Amino acid sequence: MSGSTQMVDGPVLAIEQLRLDVGTGETAVRILDGVGLSCAAGEIVGLVGESGSGKSMTLRTAVGLAPKGARLTGSVRVAGRELVGAGRREVLRVRREVAAMIFQDPRAHVNPYQRIGAFVADGLRRTRGWGRARAAQQVVSLLDEVGLPDPETLADRYPHELSGGMLQRVMIASALSTEPRLLLADEATTALDVTTQAEIMGLLRRLREERGLAIVFVTHDLDLAAASCDRIHVMQSGVVVEQGPALDVFERPEHPYTRKLLDAMPSRLDAEAPTPIGGAA
Amino acid sequence: MSILTVDGLSKSYDHGRVQAVTDVSFELAQGGTLGVVGESGSGKTTLSRLITGIEQPDSGRIVVAGTELEARTSRRARHERAGIMQMVFQDPYQSLDPRQTPEEAIDEIITLHGGLRGAARTARRREVLDQVDLPERARRALPRDLSGGQRQRVAIARALAASPRLLLLDEATSALDVSVQAQILRLLARIRADTGVAIVFVSHDLEVVRSITEELIVMFRGEVVESGETSRVLRDPQHPYTRLLLSSVPRPGWDPDQVSRDRRTFLRQLA
Numbered sequence: 001m002s003g004s005t006q007m008v009d010g011p012v013l014a015i016e017q018l019r020l021d022v023g024t025g026e027t028a029v030r031i032l033d034g035v036g037l038s039c040a041a042g043e044i045v046g047l048v049g050e051s052g053s054g055k056s057m058t059l060r061t062a063v064g065l066a067p068k069g070a071r072l073t074g075s076v077r078v079a080g081r082e083l084v085g086a087g088r089r090e091v092l093r094v095r096r097e098v099a100a101m102i103f104q105d106p107r108a109h110v111n112p113y114q115r116i117g118a119f120v121a122d123g124l125r126r127t128r129g130w131g132r133a134r135a136a137q138q139v140v141s142l143l144d145e146v147g148l149p150d151p152e153t154l155a156d157r158y159p160h161e162l163s164g165g166m167l168q169r170v171m172i173a174s175a176l177s178t179e180p181r182l183l184l185a186d187e188a189t190t191a192l193d194v195t196t197q198a199e200i201m202g203l204l205r206r207l208r209e210e211r212g213l214a215i216v217f218v219t220h221d222l223d224l225a226a227a228s229c230d231r232i233h234v235m236q237s238g239v240v241v242e243q244g245p246a247l248d249v250f251e252r253p254e255h256p257y258t259r260k261l262l263d264a265m266p267s268r269l270d271a272e273a274p275t276p277i278g279g280a281a
Numbered sequence: 282m283s284i285l286t287v288d289g290l291s292k293s294y295d296h297g298r299v300q301a302v303t304d305v306s307f308e309l310a311q312g313g314t315l316g317v318v319g320e321s322g323s324g325k326t327t328l329s330r331l332i333t334g335i336e337q338p339d340s341g342r343i344v345v346a347g348t349e350l351e352a353r354t355s356r357r358a359r360h361e362r363a364g365i366m367q368m369v370f371q372d373p374y375q376s377l378d379p380r381q382t383p384e385e386a387i388d389e390i391i392t393l394h395g396g397l398r399g400a401a402r403t404a405r406r407r408e409v410l411d412q413v414d415l416p417e418r419a420r421r422a423l424p425r426d427l428s429g430g431q432r433q434r435v436a437i438a439r440a441l442a443a444s445p446r447l448l449l450l451d452e453a454t455s456a457l458d459v460s461v462q463a464q465i466l467r468l469l470a471r472i473r474a475d476t477g478v479a480i481v482f483v484s485h486d487l488e489v490v491r492s493i494t495e496e497l498i499v500m501f502r503g504e505v506v507e508s509g510e511t512s513r514v515l516r517d518p519q520h521p522y523t524r525l526l527l528s529s530v531p532r533p534g535w536d537p538d539q540v541s542r543d544r545r546t547f548l549r550q551l552a
């Protein structure tokens with residue numbers, strides 16, 4: 001074993017021919033069918049597509065969080081380490097040293113009885129062995145960086161006392177706390193107003209420039225994807241149906257599903273917008 | 282006639298240290314649509330929770346279908362209220378019982394609020410799950426085995442199945458791809474035309490708000506800073522916060538750092 005995750009050539013994330021099956025016999029289903037996706041240092045790769053097409057599942061395989069009983073074939077390499085068929089220690093190591101994920105449903109991924117500060121400090125204490133006080137200091141500056149007001153007070157609050165978008169920013173702070181090289185952002189800005197979203201995107205862009213952070217960005221907001229991503233992958237029913245530089249995909253979509261998506265963008269919907277019911281004022 | 286009247290509503294937490302909603306008033310006509318937009322943490326969800334009676338206001342009145350909401354209510358009154366209004370929560374796990382499959386959740390609500398049984402119930406269940414385009418396999422899975430957008434669609438189907446007169450949707454379409462989202466928006470428009478349901482639509486997506494609502498309120502730090510006809514507010518915003526919000530929307534050439542600078546300028550002017 002090389003023992004090092006530091007210097008590897010090639011992309012930070014390389015997924016090839018990934019298949020994921022769940023269930024057995026009659027109820028067996030293929031969730032991912034030959035997915036390929038890569039993300040290099042300093043790159044932002046957008047993953048868009050159908051609800052239920054396997055975007056979250058693809059990201060989860062890169063942090064070893066496929067559902068229990070799922071069968072994986074193909075290859076998922078993170079900083080050169082193969083995760084398909086890897087043991088628990090290897091997976092934990094990747095999570096500790098390389099990859100962090102921002103989950104789609106923040107409330108399902110926090111402990112309701114743990115204070116915000118302690119939650120964000122967890123990663124720092126685990127990976128760096130920092131003491132309580134030192135970690136607490138860093139937590140306040142992380143919370144500040146994601147635009148949360150009054151971070152000292154906020155660190156003492158519990159998840160239920162935060163709004164949806166505030167908790168989402170806590171998740172972002174927690175994912176960034178260990179300075180990962182690969183960030184898997186699953187709908188990381190959907191609960192944010194567009195001004196706060198811009199703050200977060202600015203932060204991510206800085207991290208990619210300053211630290212070469214590699215980012216896989218799942219979103220349903222095609223305007224945001226077009227404005228922020230270098231390359232785009234479009235998924236439908238467990239398959240990547242189209243990929244390419246962001247501008248090409250949006251300006252010259254080749255696959256019918258990509259075209260269908262672009263046609264359904266809210267900004268292009270006006271023609272068939274519901275006519276208001278008269279006399280309701 | 283108005284289905285919902287909110288008058289001088291205020292709510293604080295933590296012994297008044299967090300002012301979540303401050304003196305909010307508006308009226309929503311039967312069959313009307315109200316958009317609610319604003320900063321993260323500005324009180325949109327709190328406002329929705331006050332209207333549904335999950336939270337009690339510190340002051341102010343809420344009148345739904347001619348009846349003022351009482352702080353303490355009987356089971357019967359709560360059941361009646363649920364028949365009148367339904368809420369889809371920002372976090373779909375809050376709308377769904379983790380031990381219930383989508384089919385079971387829909388069955389429960391149509392038995393409770395429609396009194397349907399047997400074949401009629403099965404038919405109605407199929408109809409509502411078809412309307413939100415939930416794949417067959419997902420209908421018998423537990424919420425934790427669904428994708429984010431599938432959970433959200435189940436929550437919407439569940440609320441619609443109760444045939445409410447007032448529907449509160451808190452970021453209810455944010456986890457849907459734009460194609461499914463467009464389908465849900467068309468569905469809402471059709472149900473509105475058929476049944477006259479009134480809709481409160483909380484969202485960060487200004488384009489969606491533009492396409493589905495007639496009236497709009499803009500919230501900032503617990504207060505309504507601007508209100509009016511949706512098309513007017515979005516075309517000709519009066520309040521500096523609304524202007525900031527509109528200028529932040531991602532578009533080609535969008536520069537997040539410029540948005541940050543504009544935001545700091547706005548906050549400085551505020552102070």
Ligand SMILES: Nc1ncnc2c1ncn2[C@@H]1O[C@H](COP(=O)(O)OP(=O)(O)OP(=O)(O)O)[C@@H](O)[C@H]1O
Nearest residue numbers: 051052053054055056057067426427428429430431
């Ligand atoms: N734990 C699980 N066990 C079995 N099937 C699952 C599980 N989680 C998700 N699925 C199924 O796998 C498919 C892909 O789900 P995934 O969450 O990756 O979709 P997604 O593209 O992220 O969708 P969305 O945009 O709605 O979040 C869906 O059909 C879903 O029902």
Ligand SMILES: Nc1ncnc2c1ncn2[C@@H]1O[C@H](COP(=O)(O)OP(=O)(O)OP(=O)(O)O)[C@@H](O)[C@H]1O
Nearest residue numbers: 161162163164165294301321322323324325326327
């Ligand atoms: N139970 C609670 N205890 C203490 N504070 C709370 C509680 N619920 C909400 N708050 C606070 O009230 C304020 C408004 O929260 P709310 O959830 O209404 O915001 P929101 O507009 O829905 O935000 P978002 O767009 O992020 O969902 C926030 O500052 C939040 O921290």
Ligand SMILES: [Mg+2]
Nearest residue numbers: 056104428429
């Ligand atoms: Mg997902």
Ligand SMILES: [Mg+2]
Nearest residue numbers: 163164326371
């Ligand atoms: Mg909210």
